[in-house]
Amino acid sequence: MIVGIVGGGASGMAAALAAAENQKVQVILMERQTRVGRKLLSTGNGRCNLSNIHALERGYYGTEPEFCLPALRAFDPEATLKWFQSLGLFTVVEESGRVYPYSDQANSVVDMLRLALNKPNIQVKTGFDAQKIRKDGDGFSVSDGEETVRCNKLIVACGGLAGTKLGGSMAGYKLLSKLGHNSTRLRPALVQIKSDWTGLTALKGVRTNCHVKIFCDGRLFNQSRGELQFTQYGLSGPVIFEISRDVCYGPGKWSCELDFLPEISKDALKQELKQRQQRRMPVEELLTGILHNRLGRVLTKAAGVKGKQWTGELNDQELEAVCIGVKGFEIALSEPMGMDHAQVTAGGVLTEQFDPQTMESRLMPGLYACGEVLDIDGDCGGYNLQWAWSSGRCAGLHAGKGTV
Numbered sequence: 441m442i443v444g445i446v447g448g449g450a451s452g453m454a455a456a457l458a459a460a461e462n463q464k465v466q467v468i469l470m471e472r473q474t475r476v477g478r479k480l481l482s483t484g485n486g487r488c489n490l491s492n493i494h495a496l497e498r499g500y501y502g503t504e505p506e507f508c509l510p511a512l513r514a515f516d517p518e519a520t521l522k523w524f525q526s527l528g529l530f531t532v533v534e535e536s537g538r539v540y541p542y543s544d545q546a547n548s549v550v551d552m553l554r555l556a557l558n559k560p561n562i563q564v565k566t567g568f569d570a571q572k573i574r575k576d577g578d579g580f581s582v583s584d585g586e587e588t589v590r591c592n593k594l595i596v597a598c599g600g601l602a603g604t605k606l607g608g609s610m611a612g613y614k615l616l617s618k619l620g621h622n623s624t625r626l627r628p629a630l631v632q633i634k635s636d637w638t639g640l641t642a643l644k645g646v647r648t649n650c651h652v653k654i655f656c657d658g659r660l661f662n663q664s665r666g667e668l669q670f671t672q673y674g675l676s677g678p679v680i681f682e683i684s685r686d687v688c689y690g691p692g693k694w695s696c697e698l699d700f701l702p703e704i705s706k707d708a709l710k711q712e713l714k715q716r717q718q719r720r721m722p723v724e725e726l727l728t729g730i731l732h733n734r735l736g737r738v739l740t741k742a743a744g745v746k747g748k749q750w751t752g753e754l755n756d757q758e759l760e761a762v763c764i765g766v767k768g769f770e771i772a773l774s775e776p777m778g779m780d781h782a783q784v785t786a787g788g789v790l791t792e793q794f795d796p797q798t799m800e801s802r803l804m805p806g807l808y809a810c811g812e813v814l815d816i817d818g819d820c821g822g823y824n825l826q827w828a829w830s831s832g833r834c835a836g837l838h839a840g841k842g843t844v
């Protein structure tokens with residue numbers, strides 16, 4: 441029996457290895473790029489946050505978020521880590537539950553998967569850009585325009601549209617649509633949020649711990665604490681990714697309030713600043729040693745202390761304004777960045793058209809889908825790759841059953 445897999449990313453490779461566990465199965469993995477797992481190399485800032493030990497408890501979205509549970513239960517984070525260990529990959533679990541390769545290098549993950557694919561019953565065809573899939577008798581034929589691959593079962597693992605520069609595309613949705621499947625609206629998730637605030641230019645690249653509150657028309661929409669990163673266009677970093685879902689989509693005025701010292705009360709901060717006034721410190725250095733230098737200067741300036749040279753010259757009102765800025769700086773938000781900046785696609789091929797126990801199409805027996813192409817997306821922190829491994833393995837094991 442031949443199992444064809446279109447897409448050599450995270451879910452496609454997991455599917456290939458699972459299907460090939462049946463020695464009677466021949467797997468053909470088709471990848472349009474010159475190497476498999478290219479996107480994986482860029483994940484987790486080059487460290488590859490490959491799972492999260494809390495992935496079964498929460499963290500998934502879609503029209504039917506519960507669709508992901510059977511696959512995640514069957515191949516949960518613990519089983520996934522054991523599987524990686526069996527492939528020779530050492531991993532480390534951080535306090536937050538995020539899992540990384542022990543080497544801290546994403547290429548270790550790709551290398552171990554690539555080596556594992558090196559099996560007599562797996563053929564990896566790189567440079568194969570599947571353009572057409574046809575139902576062919578009991579099986580399928582997949583063509584890239586020059587060559588046609590025939591298989592008995594077919595798994596579509598083309599990923600989503602997010603990360604376009606790393607291979608994200610509409611291909612999977614289009615191929616599945618030609619086979620009768622429908623998709624929801626697609627939108628970027630785990631993505632920066634844009635702001636027109638002029639202070640951003642001076643803060644580009646600054647990372648800081650922050651408690652972020654997002655408001656829509658003055659009403660609290662979401663909040664979280666963690667690392668925030670300023671970019672040229674707006675706000676980024678894990679804390680933004682965590683709470684950016686659905687921000688700036690509905691009508692209304694969107695804004696955020698940033699507390700740059702969540703562990704310290706405003707009164708305690710004011711006390712500290714008052715003490716600093718005893719020293720001969722230039723005003724722009726008021727927050728030096730507390731916050732990132734550039735952030736400190738921007739916040740001091742934004743508090744309107746212009747014209748004052750020494751911290752001792754600040755009056756109580758001005759000190760209060762600086763403290764308010766540090767503990768609740770307000771910025772207007774405009775819109776999320778596009779798909780090329782997003783880590784994952786929200787939306788995808790309708791999960792109701794697939795069986796969550798097997799990932800097989802309910803419309804076309806023998807056809808399977810897994811990973812990001814389906815209408816499932818996860819939180820920041822290893823949830824999306826865990827979904828890719830679990831759904832890929834589920835599709836591979838079930839497609840690889842039997843001896844046609």
Ligand SMILES: Cc1cc2nc3c(=O)[nH]c(=O)nc-3n(C[C@H](O)[C@H](O)[C@H](O)COP(=O)(O)OP(=O)(O)OC[C@H]3O[C@@H](n4cnc5c(N)ncnc54)[C@H](O)[C@@H]3O)c2cc1C
Nearest residue numbers: 447449450451472483484489570599603811812822824825
């Ligand atoms: C910058 C960035 C960082 C990320 N960091 C993390 C992280 O740290 N942790 C985490 O959990 N998630 C992370 N993600 C998300 C995660 O990488 C994806 O959700 C996951 O890779 C999806 O797996 P997949 O197999 O569905 O798709 P992909 O990994 O995208 O693989 C799809 C593959 O299919 C190939 N393909 C597409 N169309 C065709 C075709 N027609 N013919 C042949 N081949 C085709 C593509 O070239 C690609 O190799 C990140 C994403 C990005 C963009």
